Structures are given as structure tokens and as C-alpha cells.
Amino acid sequence: MTEKKSSRLVPAIMLSFGALVCLWVAATMVGALHQANWQVSELARQYMLATGMMRPMHTLVDFYSHIKGIEYLICVAFFVAFPVFFKYVNKEATKVTVNR
Numbered sequence: 001m002t003e004k005k006s007s008r009l010v011p012a013i014m015l016s017f018g019a020l021v022c023l024w025v026a027a028t029m030v031g032a033l034h035q036a037n038w039q040v041s042e043l044a045r046q047y048m049l050a051t052g053m054m055r056p057m058h059t060l061v062d063f064y065s066h067i068k069g070i071e072y073l074i075c076v077a078f079f080v081a082f083p084v085f086f087k088y089v090n091k092e093a094t095k096v097t098v099n100r
Helices: 003-035 040-051 060-089
Strands: none
Touching: 003 040
16 A cells, blocks of 8 residues: 555544544434433433432432532632632732833
């Protein structure tokens, strides 16, 4: 094989492999959307339930516990961000002198 033919063969193989992967991904997404009744949000919900990112909430106590945990995370973020912001706002202005 000459060098020109081999240099054209590698990109052609990579391109065909990429096209096959894209075709497989598209077919998988269409199949998953068909199963979820063509609702993207339902597909995302099913994915998050299957991977454990989201748990089904059956009672009001489950929901309240989830909301309370998020509230505590927001409070911690505020307690960290507020002093930093306060120092930034109240820092003294420095005078800039230009030597001419």
C-alpha cells in the first residue's frame, strides 16, 4: 500500500466508525423517546430514577425531608458567600497615581 492510500484509509475508517456510533445513538434515543411517549421530561425522569439521582417520594414527609435538605444547603452557601461579598463591597478604595 502506498502512503497516500494509507493516509486516506485511517480517516475514512474513523469517519465510518463515528457515523455508526451516531446512528446507534440516534436509534437509541428514538426508541427511548417512543417508550416514554415522546416526552423528553419523562425520559429524563426515568433516567434519573434508574441511576439513583432521584428517588420516588411517596409521602409528604419524604417531600418535606427533601425540601429541608435543600434549604440547609442554600443556608450554608449563603453563610459562606455573604462574608466574602461583604468584604468585597466594603473594601477601601485605593487611589491611583499616575506619574507624568
